[in-house]
Amino acid sequence: MSTCYQKSLRAFLEQESVIKTKHQAKELHARLIRTMAPVSAILNSKIISIYSNFNLLQDSLTLFNTIDSPQPTKAWKSIIKCYASSGLFLNSLTSFNEMRSVGRIPDRNVFPSVLKSCVQLRDLRLGESVHGCVMRLGLDCDLYTGNALMNMYAKLQLPKAQQPFDEFPERKKQVVGLKDMTEKPIEMEALGMDTVRKVFQTMPIRDVVSWNTIIQGNVHGGRYKEALGMLREMGNSDLKPDSFTLSTVLPIFSKNVDLKKGKEIHGFAIRHGFDGDGFIGSSLIDMYANCTRVEDSYKLFSLLPQCDAVSWNSIIAACVQNGRFDEGLELFRQMLRADIEPLGHSFSIIMPACAHLTTLTLGKQLHAYIIRTGNDENLYVASSLVDMYAKCGNIKNARWIFDNMEIQDSVSWTAMIMGYAMHGHYDAISLFEEMQMAGVQSNSVVFVAVLTACSHAGLVNEAWKYFSTMTQNHGIAPGLEHYAALADLLGRAGRLQEAYDFISSMHIKPTGSVWSALLSACRVHRNFEMADKVAKEIFKIDPEYTGAYALLSNMYGAAGSWKEAQKIRITMRRKGMKKKPACSWIEVKNKVHAFVAGDKSHPFYGQIDEALQDILERIENEGYVPDTSEIPHDVDEEQKRYAVSTHSERLAIAFGIISSPAGTTIRVTKNLRVCVDCHTAIKFISKTMGREIIVRDNIRFHHFKDGNCSCGDYW
């Protein structure tokens, strides 16, 4: 027996290093059972260890349970590791506790798995107690354990968005006076990073993984300076950055829009043969896209040796975030055709494209797909759906999704509030109050939504109130968008001087677009004196600001000052400026049809024109009188009439009417503000043709029904 055992053991040990497949592992196990029964606990533990290295959880467990307790430490360690690598983190930790309760002492090999489980379960407290255990056993100087400890503290330093708001009372109390507001928002001190640093400093030996881990921890917590400092230090200690290091630091240059540094990393990656690495590839795609170099992103994507869902997500995001919505959608389709299963991420990336293009049908199809793939519980996905439905004018669906979300974070609240704001609902304001009651931390974006809501409802006093709440109670420095919203509101309320003073006293330099909100108010209120003053301010800051020239020229044209208007138009031409062409689009049978003013290129233009004439005749019989006062050209009345009647929104609506069943709602989106005459005409059309017409312009939604518009003619 004893010799037989010795022989088998020797054979086994010879075999062990040869085992390369699961099949060989099982064969060895079988041979062991044949040659000697019973197999010793030590040998069985060896087999379990081999099984667990192949991630054969069931086989490991079955064998584990055949060993008489107390099972050897080696067996326990294998089970714990196998649970952790199978994603059963709770079981892994339970086994760890059991192991200790039967008196087995864990060693350095098991702690990385245990700490990984703590990370996955986001259980910092348990992780800390494991840390205590590591210290008592004197294992804190072990390289692998130290790395795993650092990783645990780095990962469980809560990301800002998920910080419980009352955990940082000093932030809540922080009051930023108007004078100091140019400073960046206070950076939150990470709790975990101190510990990471401590562990790092204690470690007698550090390898690339140690450096990568601490760098990643800093990046994750937004402390880019420290991360780059560590990168430099790492080089000083004779360790070369590897592909992990590079893809960890690339997001820094992406977020900082630092193309120069990003390219340096790209070059380094190529020189060191990392350029085929998928991780680095997608980080680079993202970096170039963030620097608006989408073509470079495309190039990188095409050079990737293989593309997984993440690479696709990166290139799709690159398009969508740079306003190339159609391309983004096309790539999404290509991804599906390439049999790449979209992930939750993929949906939250593509949904803003539907939101911007107002492609409700497509959005709904994707929503169905999201439900089928079980991604509807994902917070990011749900928020993007709320936004999509709201932007497509289906505020009810938006609200339904919002109400059914498991938790609502500031992003989903913001999407919902902005949705109401765009529809001019007073609900936006009450929803914001609800958000605050629910204890959700406000951020600068939600105040953009609130101020927009005030603006669309004409609530000047409320807007002032929220503006000062934002700065004084929430310590949020107003940005351009906040100033623009308030300036716009004051202007539209006719309080031009107040708006002028307000913009003049901004603590950051106003841009052309902030002033141009006031300029367009000057146009509406026909205040030339102020318009001149404002225009001068704009040209001082941004002599190339096309919008201002166009506004001024229109204003003079409308007032009959042809010479002035022409002078401006000549200037524009000399500077090579082009007015942004007005464009409207409508989704019909899953396809987006776009129209620009006077556009005859649509295949059904004949029918559209016919319908347009018919509609015009019918609404004129109902009392519609064309208002051509906004047409700046010094042209004759008939031409003016023609010009307004072929505005892009009318072409889109006419097309909608002839290509959809009677009585159905028509949804049109326009890239510029809808003109006064079209607004009047569409009111008539909604009544005469018996259609609800929902127009989203660049300002807000207009919901036309029975001859009225939801904006109450205030927009």
Place this chain on the structure above:
DNA sequence: ATAGGGTTAG
């Protein structure tokens, strides 16, 4: 034991 992509913005 370490790495890539995400939602809200006149």
